[in-house]
Amino acid sequence: AIQMTQSPSSLSASVGDRVTITCRASQGIRNDLGWYQQKPGKAPKLLIYAASSLQSGVPSRFSGSGSGTDFTLTISSLQPEDFATYYCLQDYNYPGTFGQGTKVEIK
Amino acid sequence: EVQLVESGGGLVQPGGSLRLSCAASGFTVSSNYMSWVRQAPGKGLEWVSVIYSGGSTYYADSVKGRFTISRDNSKNTLYLQMNSLRAEDTAVYYCASADAVTTLNRYWGQGTLVTVSS
Numbered sequence: 001a002i003q004m005t006q007s008p009s010s011l012s013a014s015v016g017d018r019v020t021i022t023c024r025a026s027q028g029i030r031n032d033l034g035w036y037q038q039k040p041g042k043a044p045k046l047l048i049y050a051a052s053s054l055q056s057g058v059p060s061r062f063s064g065s066g067s068g069t070d071f072t073l074t075i076s077s078l079q080p081e082d083f084a085t086y087y088c089l090q091d092y093n094y095p096g097t098f099g100q101g102t103k104v105e106i107k
Numbered sequence: 108e109v110q111l112v113e114s115g116g117g118l119v120q121p122g123g124s125l126r127l128s129c130a131a132s133g134f135t136v137s138s139n140y141m142s143w144v145r146q147a148p149g150k151g152l153e154w155v156s157v158i159y160s161g162g163s164t165y166y167a168d169s170v171k172g173r174f175t176i177s178r179d180n181s182k183n184t185l186y187l188q189m190n191s192l193r194a195e196d197t198a199v200y201y202c203a204s205a206d207a208v209t210t211l212n213r214y215w216g217q218g219t220l221v222t223v224s225s
Binding site for chain 1: 142151157166168201210212218
């Protein structure tokens with residue numbers, strides 16, 4: 001199975017900060033990667049698909065980039081509602097694999 | 108409006124079985140990739156299984172041979188039959204669906220808790 005290594009596992013940031021989260025695949029996965037946001041007690045929410053395509057309804061401060069093995073989720077200006085845990089997911093092949101998650105906390 | 112509603116979770120003893128259901132509305136389960144994803148208490152997300160619109164199925168190594176994903180098109184419902192349950196299967200189980208734009212899970216249910224304990 002493809003391994004997804006996500007970093008950092010947690011970070012502290014302030015409102016207005018630029019935040020970057022990375023995922024590295026153990027083998028090339030083209031651009032078959034998505035990013036999810038999850039808040040406590042809630043189901044995940046799809047933010048980015050195909051590595052860089054913004055899901056409808058998601059604020060433009062979220063962006064994704066990368067292809068092959070290295071991927072990045074960027075939040076350009078962190079807002080109060082963005083404090084959550086973020087996961088990457090590869091669906092290049094099955095079994096699908098999630099990254100370990102990045103918890104974004106208030107500094 | 109797309110809606111997914113899971114049911115069937117609960118407390119089961121190790122070695123026991125449980126069947127989860129996911130009733131879909133706003134689309135047909137046979138038209139999209141449908142998945143199960145789980146989350147153990149305080150842990151991250153774990154991909155469990157998928158069924159393609161064409162009927163092909165895939166499983167995580169941790170559940171292969173014990174879990175079976177299926178759907179009933181007449182009831183517009185997705186299922187997960189879970190046998191030989193272990194303590195490490197304790198988790199909230201989410202039903203999820205892709206859409207016409209991406210094979211990734213866009214729509215999610217609220218989750219149902221499965222607890223495996225004696």
